[in-house]
Amino acid sequence: MNIDIEDLTKSFGAQTALHPVSLTIPSGALVALLGPSGSGKTTLLRILGGLEIPSAGRVRFDGQDATGLRVQDRRAGFVFQHYALFRHMTVFENIAYGLRARPRRSRPTKAEIDRRVLRLLDLIQLPDIGPRYPSQLSGGQRQRVALARALAIDPRMLLLDEPFGALDAKVRKDLRQGLREIHDSTGLTTVFVTHDQDEAMELADVVVVMSMGRIEQVGPPVELRSRPASRFVEMFLAR
Amino acid sequence: MSDVVHPVPVTTEPRGVRFLVILLVLSLVAVLLLAPLAAVFSEALADGLPAALQALAQPDARSAIGLTLLVAVITVPLNAAVGIAAAWAIARFDFRGKAFLVTLIDLPFSVSPVVAGLALVLLFGSNSTLGGWLITHDMRIVFALPGIILATLFVTFPFVARELIPVMIEQGRAEEEAALTLGASGWRAFRTVTLPNIRWALLYGVLLCNARAMGEFGAVAVVSGKIRGETTTMPIMVEMLYNEYLATAAFSLAAALALLALVTLALKSLLEWRHADLLAATRRH
Numbered sequence: 001m002n003i004d005i006e007d008l009t010k011s012f013g014a015q016t017a018l019h020p021v022s023l024t025i026p027s028g029a030l031v032a033l034l035g036p037s038g039s040g041k042t043t044l045l046r047i048l049g050g051l052e053i054p055s056a057g058r059v060r061f062d063g064q065d066a067t068g069l070r071v072q073d074r075r076a077g078f079v080f081q082h083y084a085l086f087r088h089m090t091v092f093e094n095i096a097y098g099l100r101a102r103p104r105r106s107r108p109t110k111a112e113i114d115r116r117v118l119r120l121l122d123l124i125q126l127p128d129i130g131p132r133y134p135s136q137l138s139g140g141q142r143q144r145v146a147l148a149r150a151l152a153i154d155p156r157m158l159l160l161d162e163p164f165g166a167l168d169a170k171v172r173k174d175l176r177q178g179l180r181e182i183h184d185s186t187g188l189t190t191v192f193v194t195h196d197q198d199e200a201m202e203l204a205d206v207v208v209v210m211s212m213g214r215i216e217q218v219g220p221p222v223e224l225r226s227r228p229a230s231r232f233v234e235m236f237l238a239r
Numbered sequence: 240m241s242d243v244v245h246p247v248p249v250t251t252e253p254r255g256v257r258f259l260v261i262l263l264v265l266s267l268v269a270v271l272l273l274a275p276l277a278a279v280f281s282e283a284l285a286d287g288l289p290a291a292l293q294a295l296a297q298p299d300a301r302s303a304i305g306l307t308l309l310v311a312v313i314t315v316p317l318n319a320a321v322g323i324a325a326a327w328a329i330a331r332f333d334f335r336g337k338a339f340l341v342t343l344i345d346l347p348f349s350v351s352p353v354v355a356g357l358a359l360v361l362l363f364g365s366n367s368t369l370g371g372w373l374i375t376h377d378m379r380i381v382f383a384l385p386g387i388i389l390a391t392l393f394v395t396f397p398f399v400a401r402e403l404i405p406v407m408i409e410q411g412r413a414e415e416e417a418a419l420t421l422g423a424s425g426w427r428a429f430r431t432v433t434l435p436n437i438r439w440a441l442l443y444g445v446l447l448c449n450a451r452a453m454g455e456f457g458a459v460a461v462v463s464g465k466i467r468g469e470t471t472t473m474p475i476m477v478e479m480l481y482n483e484y485l486a487t488a489a490f491s492l493a494a495a496l497a498l499l500a501l502v503t504l505a506l507k508s509l510l511e512w513r514h515a516d517l518l519a520a521t522r523r524h
């Protein structure tokens with residue numbers, strides 16, 4: 001799905017988190033929002049997911065105005081920074097949650113839900129952890145379960161807030177690869193937030209560099225390296 | 240601590256000190272909590288169990304038990320619902336006057352129950368405009384069930400909210416937001432995510448609220464007018480019987496009241512014990 005962001009602004013009281021930002025995300029792209037802490041990455045992602053209401057501006061999904069679309073109707077697979085797994089439910093129930101929450105007429109049968117959850121557990125290569133509780137998983141396993149839960153609703157896009165933020169270097173590398181593979185096999189438009197430039201450069205097709213609520217530059221990793229649009233981008237990538 | 244060679248307990252107090260502290264706590268518990276309870280029960284049973292049961296079967300005692308249960312059944316669910324709403328608003332949203340609201344919730348803890356009862360009498364009694372109007376329209380608040388319920392609501396208001404606020408703040412919004420992004424309605428998210436996450440704190444708050452609702456004396460004493468067999472709850476009936484030197488009757492009713500409290504505590508322990516694995520699993524690591 002194609003995402004158009006037009007002159008989006010967001011302020012929290014006196015604090016301006018996003019100055020007008022505009023951005024087009026082509027269908028099927030894997031996009032990184034890269035920037036230092038407080039630059040507005042999470043805010044932009046949450047607006048796309050419908051968790052935050054913009055102060056002004058528009059969001060379009062496939063050309064259709066989606067600015068006021070309810071979060072439930074967006075079908076955005078959202079992976080939260082600390083995963084936000086339901087701690088009182090097993091992994092299986094976590095992944096099945098979105099399917100069971102559907103209105104009766106579009107809800108899959110129990111057998112179909114079982115089948116889909118098991119397939120997702122296979123996809124994240126953790127076929128046996130269905131009966132466990134989130135507190136019994138490692139950080140990397142939790143991250144993958146969160147991804148499976150987001151994928152279960154058959155989303156139109158994937159939004160991930162620092163998906164690998166809390167993990168050690170080795171696990172990060174593996175999961176990066178995993179996300180790339182899932183993106184390539186599903187073809188989902190995917191936006192992920194990171195402040196790790198290596199991660200952005202290695203994983204994304206397009207990198208959006210943000211600073212202080214503004215978009216500094218948008219482009220493929222190579223272009224950002226060879227032709228930084230501003231002093232900030234040059235400095236940030238040189239770190 | 241690399242120079243520690245032997246495995247040594249983290250607490251370094253000498254054994255004697257630890258033993259003394261434990262002994263002190265245990266004897267305090269025995270003297271302050273267990274002894275009074277035992278005294279009440281032994282006094283109630285001084286003339287034997289049949290006498291005690293017969294005392295409880297008297298019309299006044301029965302109506303007091305009925306009234307106390309009725310008041311609890313009405314006030315506890317009401318305060319649980321309002322407590323959940325208040326805790327939710329405070330934990331989830333930023334709004335003007337939030338700090339004031341938090342202070343307000345604590346008010347019943349700091350105001351003497353007798354004052355609360357008097358305030359209700361002033362507000363709804365026959366000498367006030369509102370009270371006069373209500374009485375001419377045949378609605379009795381003071382010296383009747385509504386007054387007792389209002390007084391009990393006031394006194395027990397903080398229990399549920401107080402238990403829930405820290406738990407809900409600690410848990411944050413993320414899980415609820417996750418439920419919404421997965422397509423759940425706000426109500427479904429509340430039912431399937433918020434409520435299960437707070438259920439132990441809620442249960443605890445409800446039990447405390449219930450214990451206080453059944454045991455409240457001061458505020459109810461003022462508001463109820465102590466009309467025998469009509470507005471006398473168990474604690475008030477106990478006091479009246481005691482003042483009339485009817486020891487067996489007074490202590491039997493007191494023991495019944497204590498028993499109700501013990502049953503709620505036992506219920507809580509039972510639930511905790513039966514759900515021990517889930518409790519451990521859902522607790523933050």
Ligand SMILES: Nc1ncnc2c1ncn2[C@@H]1O[C@H](COP(=O)(O)OP(=O)(O)OP(=O)(O)O)[C@@H](O)[C@H]1O
Nearest residue numbers: 012015016017036037038039040041042043044195
């Ligand atoms: N709910 C809120 N209330 C007030 N201010 C907020 C809120 N959410 C974000 N902000 C502010 O908006 C700005 C952008 O925040 P945002 O969370 O989008 O940054 P970020 O780029 O995700 O940072 P990080 O890398 O630290 O997660 C910050 O200055 C932040 O303080």
Ligand SMILES: [Mg+2]
Nearest residue numbers: 041042043193
């Ligand atoms: Mg962020």
